[in-house]
Amino acid sequence: xxxxxxxxxxxxxxxxxxxxxxxxxxxxxxxxxxxxxxxxxxxxxxxxxxxxxxxxxxxxxxxxxxxxxxxxxxxxxxxxxxxxxxxxxxxxxxxxxxxxxxxxxxxxxxxxxxxxxxxxxxxxxxxxxxxxxxxxxxxxxxxxxxxxxxxxxxxxxxxxxxxxxxxxxxxxxxxxxxxxxxxxxxxxxxxxxxxxxxxxxxxxxxxxxxxxxxxxxxxxxxxxxxxxxxxxxxxxxxxxxxxxxxxxxxxxxxxxxxxxxxxxxxxxxxxxxxxxxxxxxxxxxxxxxxxxxxxxxxxxxxxxxxxxxxxxxxxxxxxxxxxxxxxxxxxxxxxxxxxxxxxxxxx
Amino acid sequence: xxxxxxxxxxxxxxxxxxxxxxxxxxxxxxxxxxxxxxxxxxxxxxxxxxxxxxxxxxxxxxxxxxxxxxxxxxxxxxxxxxxxxxxxxxxxxxxxxxxxxxxxxxxxxxxxxxxxxxxxxxxxxxxxxxxxxxxxxxxxxxxxxxxxxxxxxxxxxxxxxxxxxxxxxxxxxxxxxxxxxxxxxxxxxxxxxxxxxxxxxxxxxxxxxxxxxxxxxxxxxxxxxxxxxxxxxxxxxxxxxxxxxxxxxxxxxxxxxxxxxxxxxxxxxxxxxxxxxxxxxxxxxxxxxxxxxxxxxxxxxxxxxxxxxxxxxxxxxxxxxxxxxxxxxxxxxxxxxxxxxxxxxxxxxxxxxxxxxxxxxxxxxxxxxxxxxxxxxxxxxxxxxxxxxxxxxxxxxxxxxxxxxxxxxxxxxxxxxxxxxxxxxxxxxxxxxxxxxxxxxxxxxxxxxxxxxxxxxxxxxxxxxxxxxxxxxxxxxxxxxxxxxxxxxxxxxxxxxxxx
Ligand SMILES: Cc1cc2nc3c(=O)[nH]c(=O)nc-3n(C[C@H](O)[C@H](O)[C@H](O)COP(=O)(O)OP(=O)(O)OC[C@H]3O[C@@H](n4cnc5c(N)ncnc54)[C@H](O)[C@@H]3O)c2cc1C
Numbered sequence: 001x002x003x004x005x006x007x008x009x010x011x012x013x014x015x016x017x018x019x020x021x022x023x024x025x026x027x028x029x030x031x032x033x034x035x036x037x038x039x040x041x042x043x044x045x046x047x048x049x050x051x052x053x054x055x056x057x058x059x060x061x062x063x064x065x066x067x068x069x070x071x072x073x074x075x076x077x078x079x080x081x082x083x084x085x086x087x088x089x090x091x092x093x094x095x096x097x098x099x100x101x102x103x104x105x106x107x108x109x110x111x112x113x114x115x116x117x118x119x120x121x122x123x124x125x126x127x128x129x130x131x132x133x134x135x136x137x138x139x140x141x142x143x144x145x146x147x148x149x150x151x152x153x154x155x156x157x158x159x160x161x162x163x164x165x166x167x168x169x170x171x172x173x174x175x176x177x178x179x180x181x182x183x184x185x186x187x188x189x190x191x192x193x194x195x196x197x198x199x200x201x202x203x204x205x206x207x208x209x210x211x212x213x214x215x216x217x218x219x220x221x222x223x224x225x226x227x228x229x230x231x232x233x234x235x236x237x238x239x240x241x242x243x244x245x246x247x248x249x250x251x252x253x254x255x256x257x258x259x260x261x262x263x264x265x266x267x268x269x270x271x272x273x274x275x276x277x278x279x280x281x282x283x284x285x286x287x288x289x290x291x292x293x294x295x296x297x298x299x300x301x302x303x304x305x306x307x308x309x310x311x312x313x314x315x316x317x318x319x320x321x322x323x324x325x326x327x328x329x330x331x332x333x334x335x336x337x338x339x340x341x342x343x344x345x346x347x
Numbered sequence: 348x349x350x351x352x353x354x355x356x357x358x359x360x361x362x363x364x365x366x367x368x369x370x371x372x373x374x375x376x377x378x379x380x381x382x383x384x385x386x387x388x389x390x391x392x393x394x395x396x397x398x399x400x401x402x403x404x405x406x407x408x409x410x411x412x413x414x415x416x417x418x419x420x421x422x423x424x425x426x427x428x429x430x431x432x433x434x435x436x437x438x439x440x441x442x443x444x445x446x447x448x449x450x451x452x453x454x455x456x457x458x459x460x461x462x463x464x465x466x467x468x469x470x471x472x473x474x475x476x477x478x479x480x481x482x483x484x485x486x487x488x489x490x491x492x493x494x495x496x497x498x499x500x501x502x503x504x505x506x507x508x509x510x511x512x513x514x515x516x517x518x519x520x521x522x523x524x525x526x527x528x529x530x531x532x533x534x535x536x537x538x539x540x541x542x543x544x545x546x547x548x549x550x551x552x553x554x555x556x557x558x559x560x561x562x563x564x565x566x567x568x569x570x571x572x573x574x575x576x577x578x579x580x581x582x583x584x585x586x587x588x589x590x591x592x593x594x595x596x597x598x599x600x601x602x603x604x605x606x607x608x609x610x611x612x613x614x615x616x617x618x619x620x621x622x623x624x625x626x627x628x629x630x631x632x633x634x635x636x637x638x639x640x641x642x643x644x645x646x647x648x649x650x651x652x653x654x655x656x657x658x659x660x661x662x663x664x665x666x667x668x669x670x671x672x673x674x675x676x677x678x679x680x681x682x683x684x685x686x687x688x689x690x691x692x693x694x695x696x697x698x699x700x701x702x703x704x705x706x707x708x709x710x711x712x713x714x715x716x717x718x719x720x721x722x723x724x725x726x727x728x729x730x731x732x733x734x735x736x737x738x739x740x741x742x743x744x745x746x747x748x749x750x751x752x753x754x755x756x757x758x759x760x761x762x763x764x765x766x767x768x769x770x771x772x773x774x775x776x777x778x779x780x781x782x783x784x785x786x787x788x789x790x791x792x793x794x795x796x797x798x799x800x801x802x803x804x805x806x807x808x809x810x811x812x813x814x815x816x817x818x819x820x821x822x823x824x825x826x827x828x829x830x831x832x833x834x835x836x837x838x839x840x841x842x843x844x845x846x847x
Contacts (some may be wrong), residue, residue: 031412110786115574117662118787137786154664176409178789178796183538224404243517245527253813301774304595308516308811309549312595312804319595319803326781326799327789337663 004059007045011060014041015067026070026182027320030174034182038071039104039143047075048104050082051147054214055276058221062272065225070182071326072222074104075140076088076331077183079218081105081148083211084113085161096146096161103145106164108184110137111210112333113150114157116203122151122158122200129197131160131168131190142174142184148201149188150208159202160195168193179320179327212332213282216289217275219331223296226328230303230321231261237307237316248306257302264299268292268339283345290338293329300325351659351667364389368452370693381446391429392456399425400460403543405794407464411598413590416720418555419599424501430571431468432503433495435475439725439734447476447634447705448696451641457690459644459652460805462801463599465642470551470600473590473635474506474560480631480704481576482743483622488577492556497557507556509547509605516549519562520632521818522624522808525570528660532607534563534577538663540614541565543579543607546589549808553603554588557581561605561784562623571625576618596800619740626747629759632810634704636762637695639809643769644688646802650773650780651681653795657784674783681776688769695765703758707746752826760822763815770812776803 001009019026022035047060048050057079064072083104085093107113120133135149144164151158162169172187201207238249238258247255272294274280300322304311311318329335364386365372375382403422405762410417426432435450436442450472458465477738478487497504518528543563553559561577564570579586589604593791596631620627655678658668668674724730733739779798781788788795806812821828 028412108786110789112663112785115664117664137790176412176791178791178799183531217542235732242514242529243523251813253816257813297778305806305811305813308807309511312807314593314595322803323595323800330786330789334782336677336782340673 011063029182056228058218062221062225065222066229070180073180073183081107092198105146106144107148110330113208116150116152122153134189139185141186157205179323226298226325234306261299264295297326297329392453404461406757415452426497427503436491440497455641458642458743459649463597466600474508481618483618505556507552509550509561530567533567543610547605575822633758633762636766640692640765643773646773647776650776654780654783684772691768692765695761698761702754750842756822773802
């Protein structure tokens with residue numbers, strides 16, 4: 001079996017045997033504690049390793065997301081934040097990133113990372129930097145060793161990498177979010193806190209842009225996984241649910257909705273495939289990325305609809321898919337903001 | 348470029364009644380009392396929203412997430428201080444005497460604050476509408492008295508309406524589909540009354556209501572001919588509440604399973620009417636689907652208002668969001684959706700007043716009498732006797748029978764059109780608003796993701812948006828369609844299934 005096939009199999013097994021039984025608890029985070037086995041299990045699969053190749057990561061994330069997207073979001077965020085640190089380069093970067101396989105990385109992955117409007121401000125004071133303000137919704141923060149945060153540097157942009165244990169770093173309570181519950185996030189705040197200057201890893205937002213570009217495929221894999229589970233559940237339900245004198249799958253309107261969901265799933269898979277290829281023009285890659293995430297978010301709403309009242313209940317998983325896919329649409333920021341960047345590209 | 352000036356900005360929530368409802372304001376020139384009722388209701392609802400709903404909505408939701416059995420007692424008490432549980436009860440029965448339309452206007456306002464809390468009040472109104480549509484004014488007076496007395500004591504007597512069964516949701520929303528429904532519940536006639544067996548599911552307020560308006564056939568093999576409404580009290584032996592659902596949203600309003608096991612109810616529990624499938628149910632749904640339209644509008648508006656506030660205070664790329672053209676266009680689109688949705692449910696509301704359930708209440712001069720007589724007289728035994736007399740009941744039934752088909756169809760068509768349009772626009776605005784918010788919108792504490800979760804329900808209940816399209820086809824496209832092809836065979840091409 002190929003490396004990819006082996007990884008797919010082991011992730012599937014882990015998702016089925018370890019993640020699936022804890023889904024309810026995950027879904028109720030932070031009202032209920034995080035199930036203990038998930039994070040170590042992801043580590044054992046090698047999903048937090050620095051060496052993991054992006055296509056492999058994508059496959060793992062899709063398989064995980066078919067069962068629960070929250071652990072996948074945690075893995076993606078870690079890999080992405082770590083790649084940001086590596087991309088920034090420099091000595092400090094090596095120190096933070098060097099401890100392979102140990103300690104999670106966190107970052108505000110749902111924000112436009114190259115913009116820093118609501119980020120903490122940075123001031124240079126002699127050989128130190130001073131941070132003030134709050135980084136909102138830092139994904140992974142309650143569990144992380146390393147926090148990777150955009151900051152506002154006198155109107156410009158900066159990227160800092162800090163250990164969460166450093167004095168002056170204050171990680172807030174785990175936040176309740178629309179989707180991906182069970183992937184803990186928190187606000188990280190600073191009150192004019194001083195750090196050694198090497199914590200400032202980069203000052204050009206191009207770093208964030210470059211890394212986000214590379215990770216699009218892995219992010220779309222999550223949308224694809226969530227939607228594929230929603231389509232499968234809706235199909236099964238439509239075959240079994242009797243209404244209007246037959247299985248609802250016999251009603252043409254139900255078929256039309258399910259058909260559209262499959263069109264959207266195909267679109268997600270095409271995007272995944274396109275994004276795993278080298279040399280794809282930037283405009284095509286970005287277009288596929290935006291479209292797939294957006295369509296998955298809409299299609300999972302239909303997944304709820306096809307189950308009627310049951311779709312609205314936690315028991316059937318469709319409502320979770322709807323919330324997770326909407327949240328996944330925000331990986332690397334808003335669709336409409338990114339779309340602004342798409343316009344102007346010459347095909 | 349001119350930058351955002353907070354001083355020069357007039358927010359939507361400050362809009363006057365006539366800005367929000369120009370059609371109703373125009374109508375009010377001819378019926379000033381109606382206009383006064385509507386305006387008063389908007390004022391009251393706005394005050395309740397500001398004083399209670401906005402400050403508590405998120406906390407109530409967190410409380411239910413923490414403890415699924417949590418009941419929003421505080422909200423129930425506060426709403427009863429405002430009289431919201433009895434607003435649309437006739438004055439002769441001790442209520443506020445306002446029209447269904449006035450209640451609908453309140454639903455938009457309250458729903459823009461919290462759809463879940465608004466639903467808690469609104470489904471109670473659905474039950475009153477259902478009871479009133481049977482024309483059993485004796486039962487109506489009994490329920491209404493319980494209700495208004497309880498409300499005055501700060502403990503409103505809550506109602507639920509139970510139609511949906513585990514095996515029949517869409518099928519019990521339409522008389523044609525009902526013929527092929529697989530029902531599990533029945534009120535079997537026995538000496539002195541009925542023995543009820545079966546289950547109802549997803550019943551809003553089911554776990555907190557004191558009286559349940561349960562829709563049941565006396566012979567489940569002939570549901571169209573034998574379905575009636577029954578009043579069943581909580582605590583009746585053989586009746587219990589089953590599971591309380593864990594829902595995606597609208598958490599302030601519980602949805603529960605009602606279980607009946609050899610539950611005996613007396614003859615008097617059955618509301619005295621003709622079988623409900625057909626006219627009576629169509630009239631109720633024509634009215635209440637407009638109400639769901641108001642909630643769709645509320646979702647659209649709640650999303651819009653929150654996006655607007657966010658856009659005025661947060662920056663993107665160095666500028667306030669509201670100084671970005673794409674955000675301005677989105678806000679305009681959201682406002683446009685609110686306007687469109689509102690126009691749609693106002694049409695439904697007015698067609699209900701002109702041709703539907705609300706017309707019946709006024710046709711025999713009831714509403715005029717109630718408006719003119721002082722409360723003291725309305726409470727007298729003589730008026731009660733007249734109101735609950737056989738003649739009054741028969742008069743009501745005659746009024747139902749005398750409605751022309753096109754009148755009922757018109758009210759139903761507008762109800763279904765509003766239900767689908769408004770709830771779709773509500774969801775659309777949630778998507779738009781979340782884009783304006785960006786990552787911040789994913790947080791519960793910002794209040795916008797809650798609307799996204801809450802609004803989805805509106806496309807499902809009171810007949811799914813698919814069923815309501817079927818209704819619309821029958822009422823407004825092909826009025827000759829008596830039953831749709833119920834077991835359509837998929838085309839040959841479609842039968843070649845493709846597995847994902
Ligand atoms: C939170 C909540 C509160 C509720 N409150 C109440 C309440 O207070 N009282 C009450 O009685 N009920 C209540 N309901 C039930 C609600 O009215 C039903 O869920 C709704 O009517 C749909 O029925 P169903 O869930 O059985 O879905 P189904 O009827 O099984 O529908 C499943 C899917 O099939 C589609 N479908 C079904 N039949 C057809 C057809 N013939 N042609 C095309 N498509 C079709 C539907 O559109 C849907 O997409 C509530 C539901 C929820 C979720």
